Amino acid sequence: MRSVLRFKENLIPVRGLFFSGPLSPLLLQHLCCYSVAATQWQNERVPIKCSNLLYEFTTYCYSRDLPRAMQALNSLQKHKIWADAVTYSELIKCCLARGAVEQGKRVHQHVFSNGYEPKTFLVNTLMNMYVKFKMLDEAQDLFDQMSDRNVVSWTTMIAAYSSAKINNKALEFLILMRRDDVRPNMFTYSSVLRACDDLSNLRQLHCSILKVGLESDVFVRSALIDVYSKMGQLECAMCTFTEMVTWDLVVWNSIIGGFAQNSDGDEALMLFKRMKRAGFSADQSTLSSVLRACTSLALLELGRQVHVHVVKFQRDLILDNALLDMYCKCGNLEDAHQIFTQMIEKDVISWSTMIIGYAQNGFSRKALELFNEMKVSGIKPNYITVLGVLFACSHAGLVEDGQYYFHSMKKLFGIDPGREHYGCMVDLLGRSGKLDEAVKLIREMECEPDAVTWRTLLGACRVHRNMDLAEYAAKQIIKLDPSDAGTYILLSNIYARTQKWEDVEDLRRSMKERGVKKEPGCSWVEVNKQIHAFIMGDNSHPQIKEINKELNQIIWKLREAGYVPDTNFVLQDLEDEQMEDSLLYHSEKIAVAFGVMSLSREKTIRIRKNLRICGDCHLFAKLLAQIERRSIVIRDPIRYHHFQDGVCSCGDYW
DNA sequence: TTAGGGTTAG
Numbered sequence: 148m149r150s151v152l153r154f155k156e157n158l159i160p161v162r163g164l165f166f167s168g169p170l171s172p173l174l175l176q177h178l179c180c181y182s183v184a185a186t187q188w189q190n191e192r193v194p195i196k197c198s199n200l201l202y203e204f205t206t207y208c209y210s211r212d213l214p215r216a217m218q219a220l221n222s223l224q225k226h227k228i229w230a231d232a233v234t235y236s237e238l239i240k241c242c243l244a245r246g247a248v249e250q251g252k253r254v255h256q257h258v259f260s261n262g263y264e265p266k267t268f269l270v271n272t273l274m275n276m277y278v279k280f281k282m283l284d285e286a287q288d289l290f291d292q293m294s295d296r297n298v299v300s301w302t303t304m305i306a307a308y309s310s311a312k313i314n315n316k317a318l319e320f321l322i323l324m325r326r327d328d329v330r331p332n333m334f335t336y337s338s339v340l341r342a343c344d345d346l347s348n349l350r351q352l353h354c355s356i357l358k359v360g361l362e363s364d365v366f367v368r369s370a371l372i373d374v375y376s377k378m379g380q381l382e383c384a385m386c387t388f389t390e391m392v393t394w395d396l397v398v399w400n401s402i403i404g405g406f407a408q409n410s411d412g413d414e415a416l417m418l419f420k421r422m423k424r425a426g427f428s429a430d431q432s433t434l435s436s437v438l439r440a441c442t443s444l445a446l447l448e449l450g451r452q453v454h455v456h457v458v459k460f461q462r463d464l465i466l467d468n469a470l471l472d473m474y475c476k477c478g479n480l481e482d483a484h485q486i487f488t489q490m491i492e493k494d495v496i497s498w499s500t501m502i503i504g505y506a507q508n509g510f511s512r513k514a515l516e517l518f519n520e521m522k523v524s525g526i527k528p529n530y531i532t533v534l535g536v537l538f539a540c541s542h543a544g545l546v547e548d549g550q551y552y553f554h555s556m557k558k559l560f561g562i563d564p565g566r567e568h569y570g571c572m573v574d575l576l577g578r579s580g581k582l583d584e585a586v587k588l589i590r591e592m593e594c595e596p597d598a599v600t601w602r603t604l605l606g607a608c609r610v611h612r613n614m615d616l617a618e619y620a621a622k623q624i625i626k627l628d629p630s631d632a633g634t635y636i637l638l639s640n641i642y643a644r645t646q647k648w649e650d651v652e653d654l655r656r657s658m659k660e661r662g663v664k665k666e667p668g669c670s671w672v673e674v675n676k677q678i679h680a681f682i683m684g685d686n687s688h689p690q691i692k693e694i695n696k697e698l699n700q701i702i703w704k705l706r707e708a709g710y711v712p713d714t715n716f717v718l719q720d721l722e723d724e725q726m727e728d729s730l731l732y733h734s735e736k737i738a739v740a741f742g743v744m745s746l747s748r749e750k751t752i753r754i755r756k757n758l759r760i761c762g763d764c765h766l767f768a769k770l771l772a773q774i775e776r777r778s779i780v781i782r783d784p785i786r787y788h789h790f791q792d793g794v795c796s797c798g799d800y801w
Numbered sequence: 802t803t804a805g806g807g808t809t810a811g
Contacts, residue, residue, distance in 0.1 A: 468807090
């Protein structure tokens with residue numbers, strides 16, 4: 148009678164068991180006695196009508212017929228009959244798939260209505276339903292009422308808080324769970340890792356994972372790569388990935404060995420298939436994570452390696468998008484465009500990524516042309532696409548185009564301008580010299596301007612050397628983000644320039660009180676698939692002596708060609724003592740010098756840095772690109788500078 | 802029989 152077969156259409160499930168063919172009334176009666184255990188009919192004969200009701204309910208639940216199942220549920224309620232937990236969980240899944248919140252609540256009410264607490268797994272299913280409906284309070288209530296919580300119950304809540312970005316709750320639940328003697332598993336760790344926003348916490352979690360031996364789980368590993376890279380710990384992210392690749396390699400090698408050494412290839416072939424099945428989805432997602440890590444550090448060479456892996460797998464839209472973004476962010480527009488044109492399927496993210504890629508790399512016209520193509524293709528632009536378009540306008544100083552899109556975005560695409568759209572417009576107006584209009588726009592904003600908005604205005608003041616407005620904007624920034632060291636220094640430079648020494652003192656004091664420290668300038672350059680980091684004033688690089696020698700030679704050569712270091716950067720976040728001398732040792736200059744001495748001339752020197760490039764370094768790179776006939780790409784947190792033949796793709800407008 | 806992953810702007 149008992150069947151281990153999975154549910155198929157010709158099998159009738161009752162109480163989680165499966166029967167073929169019609170059930171006899173007698174058998175049904177017997178089964179229903181089980182089903183209504185804990186009800187008034189326990190140990191009594193069940194009326195045949197009730198058996199039929201249960202039979203109907205079960206059938207509708209398993210065939211995912213939601214309206215009929217809900218009708219049958221009402222009949223069960225009327226006759227005070229309860230079905231078994233597995234059937235209810237099927238019904239809940241059905242509610243979830245259809246977004247049927249009211250029906251889901253009704254099932255919840257019903258399963259609790261006989262006065263008994265449903266089985267743990269059923270409560271877990273209900274909890275998960277509320278989580279997926281984003282009804283966290285309801286899920287939490289259920290959790291609080293549970294008398295017996297297992298690892299799934301805890302993990303469901305942790306995952307819920309983690310994806311709702313209520314990170315402290317997720318971490319707190321992990322502690323409580325351990326205190327309750329429930330051991331976290333790979334599901335728990337992969338969820339809680341995403342709620343980790345502090346490096347020491349992350350290290351602790353990583354240790355626990357290693358201790359219990361869960362580090363080989365692809366989900367856990369993928370989360371580790373993701374979180375390390377989000378925290379800027381790229382080396383750790385890469386280590387985690389490399390270990391994984393090595394472990395993969397082991398499996399692959401064993402298969403190849405199996406093929407080669409064993410003439411009986413059937414077994415090996417089976418293993419190969421099984422591995423592909425197991426690896427497919429895992430690897431596509433994991434590779435996306437890894438690509439993101441490459442993208443955030445502009446690791447073009449490593450990204451290319453990952454690309455080679457990607458080619459082995461089935462085409463996947465998200466993976467293609469990640470690849471596209473990687474090439475854009477590494478400043479390699481040719482490859483990005485090639486991938487874009489070869490994509491079988493493109494969604495709004497593919498188009499947005501390519502448009503933003505063109506815009507960031509200084510090809511604003513191309514970005515706008517592509518936007519027109521997108522409209523023709525029938526894909527509807529979203530919030531971020533429009534942002535990319537405005538971004539393209541602001542980076543090329545296309546005031547009229549920008550104003551047109553900004554004013555018509557609601558009418559044309561049904562998108563209300565958000566804070567970020569206003570930010571782009573402030574940037575566009577401000578940098579084209581229309582500072583008054585930019586201020587007016589900030590005043591008109593429907594949402595409150597934030598520190599980023601004011602920082603945008605400050606950037607424009609910097610370009611147009613408007614000290615008064617810069618002072619005002621800087622004050623607003625400090626009000627909204629008291630930890631922004633760069634702005635304090637900038638403001639104190641303004642005060643110093645205008646001889647307001649008391650204000651300078653006040654500012655220094657409040658910086659000290661608040662413990663604000665300036666982030667040191669740092670540049671990264673990739674040489675032979677290795678990342679070299681250079682921090683101003685840090686001499687720990689093993690070749691630092693040769694690098695400094697090279698840098699001095701370069702500077703000497705440039706001076707011969709007429710280069711004069713530009714120290715007039717009162718509106719840069721430089722400290723007093725950082726005048727000409729220290730300007731010469733900005734981290735990007737050191738990184739460029741290292742690139743010149745370690746990469747052959749035909750290779751592009753690609754640098755990423757954590758602060759915006761200063762005017763002097765910009766000039767330095769332009770001249771060097773001309774004199775040494777080299778191509779240099781410097782990526783700062785906001786945009787890209789492609790230096791070639793003495794000009795920069797930004798047109799000196801940044 | 803319930804729980805976990807990937808892409809886009811500043």
